[in-house]
Amino acid sequence: MGNQSLEIAQALPPGAARCPQEPSTQDIIARDRVAAPAWVRCESYEFLGDEDISIDRYIDPAFAKREFDTLWNRTWQFACREEHIPEVGDYYVYDIGRHSFIVTRVAKDDVRAYYNACLHRGTKLRPSGTDGCASEFQCSFHGWSWHLDGSLKESVCAWDFPHVDAGKFSLPQAKVERLAGFVFINMDHGAPALAEYFGPEFMAHINEWGLENRYIYCHVVKKIPANWKLNMEAFMEAYHVIHTHPQVAVSNADANSQYDIYGEHVNRFISSLGVLSPHLRGQYTEQDILDQFTIGDSSMLGGADRTLAPGETARQRMADIMRVMFEQGTNTDLSGVSDAELLDCFSYTLFPNTFLFPGISLPMVYRFRPDRDDHRKSIYEVFFLRPLPVDGIRPEPVETVYLDDDQSFTEAEGMDPGFGAILDQDTDNLLLQQEGLEASAKPGITLGNYQEIRVRHFERAIDKYLQGGA
């Protein structure tokens, strides 16, 4: 930014400045042929202060312990998709820290989450990291068993346990709510209902997306050598694109992406694709932009005609190509989907640890969890969700791919290698950031007022839980 634009920004109220002399995300989207829906065409930014954010949260094991004691046990977390447990008796084991839950379908419309521990002498009832189908939950040690509905089925040698009242030996449960094909759980029985927790604006958005009509076609897990919050924050802004992902910037409106916050637990950005980065103004033609455009699920694009007519924009051509290719490639009907939804990166954070990307070309869900024993490590999961085929038959969730710590995302089966390379660039910064924060003489990190508002909003929620509020 030149001196002149800095002066202009300083004259504005804090947080009001935007990338100078560039169209806004809303301007870009307004020109599209197939118009975007209301949830795209709105803004909800708020200035939340410009103080530094203390770094103890990333580097102090005591902070991580406080998170387990005050945050993870009180927040709604995405435990699994309904498609993981389609039949009665199906279950999926979700772990967070030392906690573990058996998320199971007890009846067609009744999903519960049991604490995954035997009420006799504590043995875990199902191994972590697994899913399956059961007609009862039996402990492998002495064989006590529980019905699917959580009631005690049998305590072996009941004559020796006259003090065990079967009525009080049902498996304890966490709260469960389902939304858009996702199963959320919360250990706090006093927690607000999910709709209240997310707030009315986000609920209006998610109810438009039909994510219940998607299926997981790729699921990759990797352990990352950084605190879980650093891991998440690496994906909260497009500010890093020009430097971290130079190959993407040619066709990504990075510095003029849009950032929004909704209540305490949800924020988002919209980052438009098929348009040149403001950093590269004047350096590329529309044809260059189209030529360099790549997307998350580019297997669909095949050999489409990529020569622009005079006056035609790369963005519109890309949307048109994608509409046809995705419909054919995935056997889905996209006639009601806007150009922006097809093309752009919509990234929502659901506090504490989930990202939803409701777009079509970038259809991800991310989940982040701290390592249970090491605050400097986190578990990063990437799911790709596709619209269901038009024949209506839901494919089974794919086999999960577990990458080794030093393996590249480009090696992950089912993930587009170009997208994998982007995730490598994102996560390769993280060990350096973790170590740099530990080495730093500066007690806080400094954030941009607009482009890094999601980081500030997220950390504000962290602080609220740790201070006993929220």
Next chain:
Amino acid sequence: MQANFTRFCKLDEVPPGGKKALKINETWVLVCNVKSNVTDRLFAVSGICSHQFKPLFNGRVRNCRITCPVHGARFDLETGAALDLPATKPIAVYEVRVVDDWIEVKI
């Protein structure tokens, strides 16, 4: 004793996504017809879990794995390897083929 291919059942008795257990020469064999994004073929494995020797028959098959319905250990259908506690030992796997609409297992 030398292993020979033995008729198991007609192919149409184990449709894609299905499975069937039968006792052959005193051994419980489970044949799974797996149809998924990673594989599309028949597998034949022991019908008995290596953990507490309970039947695997009702275990859920996804991709190339079966989950024991009793305590939830998973096994790789290709190699028989135990993938989770409480199981630590593999289950037997058998060669399987189709001849004249019959599934045959080498046992």
